[in-house]
Structure formats: C-alpha cells, structure tokens
Amino acid sequence: MFNLLMFNVDWHSGRVTVPVGRMFEYTDDxxxxQFREGGNPLLDRLAALPCLFCEEGTTDEAAYVGQINRARIVGRDVSLEVNFDGEVPPLQNSMIHANRAELHMPHDFEFSRNHWAVKDVDLYRFLLRNVRPRRQRPAVFQIPEHENIEPALASVMMPFDAGFNDVYAAIQLGAGNAGLRCRRADDIWENPAIIQDVVSLIDRSRVVVCDCTGRNPNVFYEAGIAHTLGREVILITQSEHDIPFDLRHLRHVRYLNNVEGRGALTATLQGRMQTILGH
Structure with a gap:
C-alpha cells in the first residue's frame, strides 16, 4: 500500500499542512x-507507508516518492514533516495519469482535487516497471544517478578566449530575454577538475549553446557530451566550415562578430530558445 497525497503545497519545504477532512477520499472502505479508529486517522500506521507526493494536474507537474517522518493533528489540519527518496527521480503527473489504472486511480477527479488517499498498490514495484532505469556511469567524469535539469538554466560552450566575451554577452542577453539564466564553465569553480564543472553544468542545463568557431576541440567534445545526455543543443558559428562534417545535417546559427551581427545573434537565439521552452 501507499499514501497518495495530492495537494498544491510546497512539498520541497519538507513541512506542509493538509486538511483532515480530505483524508481517505478515493480510498476503498x-x-x-485499517487506518482509522474511533473516527480518527491512525497517523503512525499511515506514516509507515511509502508516499507519492503530487500536485494537481495531468501534464508536467512534478511528483515525488518519499515518506512521512512526522504527522500530528492540529485543529482541523494534519501537520506533516516529509522527505523524498533520493533513489527515485522526480516523476511527472503525465506518467502517473497514463498509468492511473495500475495505481488504482480510475477517476480523473483524483488529479483535480486536493485529497489524501491510500491505495492498495505496491508503489516500488510499480516504479520498477515504469521508471527509466539508472543510467550507466562514465569513468572519466561523474554524473548523478538521476537527472536533475534546472528548467531555467542555459549553458554556453565556447573557447576560453577574451575575443568571445562580447559573443557570450550577446548569448546571455538572448537567453535572458527568453527567460533563461545563462552560465559557462568559467563562471563556476566547484570541482578540482574543470571537466567535472563543465559536465555538471551541461547535465543541469535545459539548453546548451555550442560555439564551433575556430574548430575548438574542447567545444566539440562538450557538444558530444550534451548530445549524449539528450540536451537541447544550439550550434552557432562565425563560419559554416567550422561545423564538423558529422554535425552539418543539424541546423546551426551563423553570426558575424560585430555589433550588428551580435545583435542578430541575440534575437535569433531568443527565438530559438523560446521555441524550445514552448513559449
């Protein structure tokens, strides 16, 4: 069995309050x-069950697997302290909705009403069947076992050369106009090896811009990592001849490194990023 908590609260805070009156909705009698005595919920017994913490919706709303650490009734509410299972990646309500029958959630109403249900389903067995397996870990650098993409993060891969600073500023402006925060590896210093900083930045990014100008081998390597990790990659260059043969079938943005050309680059990247984000 597991607890299904469908409430529009800040689950990440770890401390939430939900109405007692919404407990056991959509739960078989x-x-x-089994979890109520004398009309009162048996909170200790409920807290022993795994939990699926959700917000209302059937699309890209995030849901989390975890547990209740502490529960107590305060007036007409239940005060909860919760935490997430670090071994299970965040889920999306679209996946849960697609498999709702398997989770004993036959009614769409369950996705549009705040409630606490108890389902007679082995949650972890369900996850083993439906959640993507852990990815193979590389040996040269480290990536987390599960993805943790920052929806508003864009990263830029380009040569570490002062001649590209104005280009980077143009990219930052385009990303900012599209609602993204833009960074490149030399903005951060988190690990002894710079390759680890680069890979971590790519892995967290929603969009990765790779400047192929000058055929810099590091940029090509980083573009390959971004493609392998499944990131949205935008290739830019001052010369189309700098795009590697294996990548010429992909769309790229050519720009001139002058005031007018960088302005056009900003506008083009803003439009491309807005398309990627679905704006």
Missing amino acids: HITE
Missing part, C-alpha cells in the same frame, strides 16, 4: 477501516 475496507482500506480506510
């Missing part, structure tokens, strides 16, 4: 009887 024979299950409710």
Whole structure:
C-alpha cells in the first residue's frame, strides 16, 4: 500500500499542512477501516507507508516518492514533516495519469482535487516497471544517478578566449530575454577538475549553446557530451566550415562578430530558445 497525497503545497519545504477532512477520499472502505479508529486517522500506521507526493494536474507537474517522518493533528489540519527518496527521480503527473489504472486511480477527479488517499498498490514495484532505469556511469567524469535539469538554466560552450566575451554577452542577453539564466564553465569553480564543472553544468542545463568557431576541440567534445545526455543543443558559428562534417545535417546559427551581427545573434537565439521552452 501507499499514501497518495495530492495537494498544491510546497512539498520541497519538507513541512506542509493538509486538511483532515480530505483524508481517505478515493480510498476503498475496507482500506480506510485499517487506518482509522474511533473516527480518527491512525497517523503512525499511515506514516509507515511509502508516499507519492503530487500536485494537481495531468501534464508536467512534478511528483515525488518519499515518506512521512512526522504527522500530528492540529485543529482541523494534519501537520506533516516529509522527505523524498533520493533513489527515485522526480516523476511527472503525465506518467502517473497514463498509468492511473495500475495505481488504482480510475477517476480523473483524483488529479483535480486536493485529497489524501491510500491505495492498495505496491508503489516500488510499480516504479520498477515504469521508471527509466539508472543510467550507466562514465569513468572519466561523474554524473548523478538521476537527472536533475534546472528548467531555467542555459549553458554556453565556447573557447576560453577574451575575443568571445562580447559573443557570450550577446548569448546571455538572448537567453535572458527568453527567460533563461545563462552560465559557462568559467563562471563556476566547484570541482578540482574543470571537466567535472563543465559536465555538471551541461547535465543541469535545459539548453546548451555550442560555439564551433575556430574548430575548438574542447567545444566539440562538450557538444558530444550534451548530445549524449539528450540536451537541447544550439550550434552557432562565425563560419559554416567550422561545423564538423558529422554535425552539418543539424541546423546551426551563423553570426558575424560585430555589433550588428551580435545583435542578430541575440534575437535569433531568443527565438530559438523560446521555441524550445514552448513559449
């Protein structure tokens, strides 16, 4: 069995309050009887079950697997302290909705009403069947076992050369206009090896811009990492001849490194990023 908590609260805060009156909605009567005594919920027994913490919706809303560390009734509410299972990546309500019958959630109403249900389903067995497996880990650098993409992060891969500073500023402006925060590896210093900083930045990014100008081998390597990790990659260059043969079938943005050309680059990248983000 597991607790299904569908509430529009800040689950990440770890401390939430939900109404007692919404407990055991969409729960079979024979299950409710196991977790209630004298009309009161048996919170300790409920806290022993794994939990699926959700917000209302059936699309890209995030849901988390975890547990209740502490529960107590305060007036007409239940005060909860919760935490997430670090071994399970965040889920999306679209996946849960697609498999709702398997989770004993036959009614769409369950995705549009705040409630606490108890389902007679082995949650972890369900996850083993439906959540993508852990990815193979590389040996040259480290990546987390599960993805943790920052939806508003764009990263830029380009030569570490002062001649590209104005280009980077143009990219930053385009990303900012599209609602993205833009960084490149020399903005951060988190690990002893710079390759680890670069890979971590790519892995967290929603969009990766790679400047192929000058055929810099580091940029080509980083573009390959970004493609392998499944990131949205935008190739830019001052010369189309600098795009590697294996990548010429992909769309790229050619720009001139002058005031007018950088302005055009900003506008083009803003439009491309807005398209990627679905704006």
